[in-house]
Amino acid sequence: MTQQNVVVSDPKSGINLTIPVSNSSALFTTAAQKPPPGPGPGSCITISRKTLVEINGNNSARINSWVESMRASSPTHHKSSPALSDDLNSWMVQHPSALDMFEQIISASKGKQIVMFLDYDGTLSPIVEDPDQAFMSDAMRATVRKLARYFPTAIVSGRCRDKVYSFVRLAELYYAGSHGMDIKGPSKGSKYKKGAQAVLFQPASEFLPMIDEVYKKLVDITKSTEGVRVENNKFCASVHFRCVDEKKWGELAQVVRSVLKEYPKLRLTQGRKVLEIRPTIKWDKGKALEFLLESLGN
């Protein structure tokens, strides 16, 4: 039995899902058939592996390449032209929404369990300047609620798990915060999981005091940089560059790296206009996915 990625889309909300299933079906579009550019950030649900640029090396070339990479990772979105909208509309006609076809998707999966893994920022919510204001819409919440009625659904984020929960507010989901280092199952147990034991897994708990200490140092050392924002994500921390003058990015990155030099057990990675400080343990979102699949008995 071959496994294929299935892309499903909804013309009303503009949501796209990529689902690994066991068999292909004429009902669905394969991942290779990408839709024309969509309506913008926050309108898609995708499962993708983010390219992270390690910047723990010593030379400034690395810093420069990281700054370039960060610029490219979160480009300004332009409104789609009428021609593009036409393309999108005709694409949508040929590829009907799968959000109204969950029964058919389950049937096409031929008994295989489908599990939904969703990112939060830029996926369920639009990218905004203030990380505390990255709210998801009621329509998106309703869609995720519907999804979770059919499939075990997990939100996997770089953020603190409690923060993600405060945005999503759906108790029936699995949440993996801090880049997968803080995993918790539904508080009332899950209809999908074998056994009554609730899922809770925190492989980096020994790093909690260290991350807290580094977070405080970073807040202090960056306080004179206009626009900077340091976020404590419990088992990791983020330094936000989005509102900092781009001419200052290289300098700010050096400052962040100077703090990290005292912490060989921590590493720096790069996201969308953000530098992330994480433990060096061999655990990431991918491992969290494997853990959840395992605990769901797949």
Ligand SMILES: O=P(O)(O)OC[C@H]1O[C@H](O[C@H]2O[C@H](CO)[C@@H](O)[C@H](O)[C@H]2O)[C@H](O)[C@@H](O)[C@@H]1O
């Ligand atoms: O790996 P992710 O789950 O995508 O988490 C990465 C970071 O996501 C959040 O920051 C991003 O969204 C913010 C709100 O839209 C935006 O202001 C920021 O520029 C983006 O990088 C979160 O706030 C960070 O802590 C995560 O590291």
